[in-house]
Structures are given as C-alpha cells and as structure tokens.
Amino acid sequence: MMKEKIQELAKTIFDDVVANRRHLHSHPELSFHEVETSAFIAKKLDELGLTYERMADNGLVALIKGEKPSNQVVALRADMDALPILEANDVPYKSQNTGVMHACGHDAHTSSLLGTAKILTSLRSEFGGTVKLIFQPAEEKLPGGASLMIKEGVLQNPTPQAVIGQHVMPFIDAGKVGFRAGKYMASADEIYVTVKGKGGHAAQPQQNIDPVLITAHILTALQQVVSRFADPKTPSVLSFGKVIANGATNVIPNEVYLEGTFRTMDEAWRAEAHIKMKKLAEGIAESMGGSCDFNIMKGYPFLVNEEKLTASARGFAVEYLGEENVLDLDIWMAAEDFAYYSQVADSCFYRLGTRNESRGITSSVHTPTFDVEESALQLSTGLMAYLAVKQLGN
Numbered sequence: 209m210m211k212e213k214i215q216e217l218a219k220t221i222f223d224d225v226v227a228n229r230r231h232l233h234s235h236p237e238l239s240f241h242e243v244e245t246s247a248f249i250a251k252k253l254d255e256l257g258l259t260y261e262r263m264a265d266n267g268l269v270a271l272i273k274g275e276k277p278s279n280q281v282v283a284l285r286a287d288m289d290a291l292p293i294l295e296a297n298d299v300p301y302k303s304q305n306t307g308v309m310h311a312c313g314h315d316a317h318t319s320s321l322l323g324t325a326k327i328l329t330s331l332r333s334e335f336g337g338t339v340k341l342i343f344q345p346a347e348e349k350l351p352g353g354a355s356l357m358i359k360e361g362v363l364q365n366p367t368p369q370a371v372i373g374q375h376v377m378p379f380i381d382a383g384k385v386g387f388r389a390g391k392y393m394a395s396a397d398e399i400y401v402t403v404k405g406k407g408g409h410a411a412q413p414q415q416n417i418d419p420v421l422i423t424a425h426i427l428t429a430l431q432q433v434v435s436r437f438a439d440p441k442t443p444s445v446l447s448f449g450k451v452i453a454n455g456a457t458n459v460i461p462n463e464v465y466l467e468g469t470f471r472t473m474d475e476a477w478r479a480e481a482h483i484k485m486k487k488l489a490e491g492i493a494e495s496m497g498g499s500c501d502f503n504i505m506k507g508y509p510f511l512v513n514e515e516k517l518t519a520s521a522r523g524f525a526v527e528y529l530g531e532e533n534v535l536d537l538d539i540w541m542a543a544e545d546f547a548y549y550s551q552v553a554d555s556c557f558y559r560l561g562t563r564n565e566s567r568g569i570t571s572s573v574h575t576p577t578f579d580v581e582e583s584a585l586q587l588s589t590g591l592m593a594y595l596a597v598k599q600l601g602n
C-alpha cells in the first residue's frame with residue numbers, strides 16, 4: 209500500500225529532515241539574498257541524483273518522474289526566505305545570522321519538501337506522472353519570488369495540472385492540517401499618503417491650512433470604501449497604522465504622512481477600490497484647501513484554492529491522517545505570494561499544524577519567539593508525497 213510505504217519512509221528520514229530544518233533555521237537569509245540556502249538545496253538535490261534548473265536567481269526547480277506511464281504533472285512548492293527579526297528563542301539551532309530569523313517557518317517548508325523529494329525518488333518505480341519541485345525565494349518581499357518564477361516559466365515545460373503548497377500554522381496543533389476550498393487569503397496593497405497643507409502658529413488657524421484636520425476627515429471618509437462601497441459579501445480591510453503629524457501643541461505642520469494597507473478578495477473590486485480611495489482622499493484635501501499625494505503599491509493578489517483540487521486533496525489528507533486530524537479553515541486576511549500560482553493554475557494551499565502548547569510553542573509567525581513543533585515535519589514530508597502521488601492518479 210502506497211500510504212503505508214510513504215508513512216514508513218517519512219519515519220525513516222525524519223531525523224534527516226529535522227537536521228536540515230535546524231541547519232536552515234540557524235543560517236537564515238533575507239528575501240532575494242538566499243544564496244547559501246539555495247546552495248544547500250542544490251547540494252541536497254545532487255545527493256538525490258536530481259537535476260535542477262535555476263530561476264529568479266536563488267530559486268530551484270527539479271523534476272521527479274515516476275516510472276509508470278502517465279503524462280500528469282503536479283507541482284509542489286516550498287519557500288525559503290527569512291525575515292529581518294532578531295530571534296529571541298534560546299535553542300541549539302538559534303539563528304547565527306544576527307537580526308535575521310526564520311520566523312515564518314520557511315525553513316520547515318524547505319526541509320519538508322527536500323524530505324518529500326527523498327520519499328518520491330525512492331518510490332519512483334511505483335507511481336506514474338511527474339512531480340515538479342519548486343523551491344522558491346523571496347516570499348516575504350515584493351514583488352514576490354512566485355511572480356518572478358512564473359514569469360521565468362516555472363509553470364511551463366511541463367505545465368502542472370495542480371500546484372500544491374503548505375504553510376506552518378502555530379494556531380493548529382502539530383499532527384493536524386487545515387484546508388479551505390475557494391477564497392482563502394487576501395490581496396494586500398500598501399498605501400502611502402502625504403497630506404499637504406500650510407503650517408504655522410496654532411493660534412492663527414485662519415492663516416494656515418491644517419493638514420491634521422484634513423487627515424482626520426480623510427481617514428474617516430476612507431472607511432466608507434469598506435462600509436459603503438464594498439460588497440458586504442467580499443471581505444475588505446483598510447487600516448492605517450502610521451500617521452505622522454510632526455507639529456507641536458502650538459505648531460500646525462505643513463504636512464501629514466500616512467501609511468496603510470488595503471486587503472480584499474476580488475481583483476475587480478480591488479482595482480475599483482484603488483481609484484475610489486484616491487479620488488476620495490484627493491477630493492477632501494482639495495475641498496479643504498490642501499492637497500494629497502495618494503500612492504498605492506500593489507502587493508500580492510488574493511489566494512484562491514481551486515474547489516475540486518482542494519476537495520480531493522482534503523480527502524487524501526483524511527486517508528493519510530484520519531478525519532479527526534483534518535480541519536476546515538476560516539478565511540485569513542494575510543497575504544501570501546503563493547496567490548500568484550493560484551491566479552494562473554489550479555492550486556491548493558493548506559496549513560500544517562505546528563503548535564505544541566506543552567512545550568510553549570504557541571507564538572505567531574513573524575514574532576521573535578516563533579518556533580515549530582518539529583514532530584510535525586514527519587507529517588509534512590509524508591503527506592506532501594502522498595498528495596502528489598494521489599493527485600497524479602496513482
């Protein structure tokens with residue numbers, strides 16, 4: 209039985225997967241600078257006798273061809289970059305690159321996919337179809353490694369019928385996974401605004417154009433985009449986390465600077481909202497005698513898990529680890545560059561539980577105390593291999 213064989217292999221290679229994860233964890237590299245990480249992956253692929261192609265500088269793509277006849281192709285994706293965070297964990301595998309940390313679990317994703325590759329290469333004679341391994345750089349930074357790899361042809365020669373990715377989730381216990389069919393994660397755009405007025409003595413407002421008051425109106429009015437213009441059925445978030453008016457009790461400043469984020473799950477609405485926000489802000493500033501530079505830096509699109517693929521992957525996960533260990537996820541307004549694959553190919557992005565409360569492993573991703581319960585890596589390697597062979601029709 210394929211399932212038992214994969215489970216046995218996942219067990220056999222588990223120590224190796226953990227060692228690889230720890231190596232990557234202690235040698236984190238920032239987005240677009242994953243040179244050593246990429247070399248490490250290349251070395252491991254060499255050891256497996258797999259050839260690979262480089263893409264988007266530090267990205268690697270390799271194929272594992274099953275020996276049974278089939279022209280089906282499935283792609284498995286892992287990201288590899290770390291974050292500019294100073295690690296606060298006191299662990300033997302603590303980051304040796306001060307100020308850089310694998311705080312989003314991409315070390316776990318990469319070591320898992322290397323483990324999956326090992327399982328699949330040793331099972332090559334027992335399945336049909338091709339598994340495309342995508343080791344992707346720069347998930348954490350615009351324009352995102354996924355968009356670059358797609359531009360460089362990662363989804364061609366051969367074209368996969370399905371792209372599957374997994375991501376650690378510290379809110380789910382290790383030993384469990386979570387799926388959601390349909391819209392799952394949001395698009396995320398960065399907003400940079402400068403509201404311009406005319407500063408002066410706060411005791412003489414009639415001689416000034418107060419950009420602070422203009423900003424107050426703009427901030428309030430912009431919430432209409434979410435509460436009045438957005439379709440209530442389409443999740444939308446608009447938050448401004450930075451508002452700088454550098455005046456004083458008695459000084460009205462010349463300008464106010466704002467930074468925010470707009471997130472939603474519909475590309476047409478997203479484009480429309482950009483226009484509406486800009487128009488609203490500029491109109492308000494102008495009507496109050498000031499002006500406004502409203503700039504939007506487009507981020508990742510929304511992530512959609514193809515319904516049929518996700519339903520079948522969920523079903524295979526139930527086969528692999530039992531109904532009680534497969535959860536249904538809610539939508540999540542964070543962004544992820546896997547979304548680019550999901551916009552052009554049938555894709556499924558699922559969550560791997562990595563929480564262990566008894567060991568204090570509960571911190572959110574992107575925090576200095578984030579860690580993963582490593583026992584989850586036996587599941588992550590085996591499940592990915594199982595999903596691949598089943599998705600290929602074996």
Ligand SMILES: [Zn+2]
Nearest residue numbers: 312348573574
């Ligand atoms: Zn992240």
Ligand SMILES: [Zn+2]
Nearest residue numbers: 312314347375
């Ligand atoms: Zn991540």
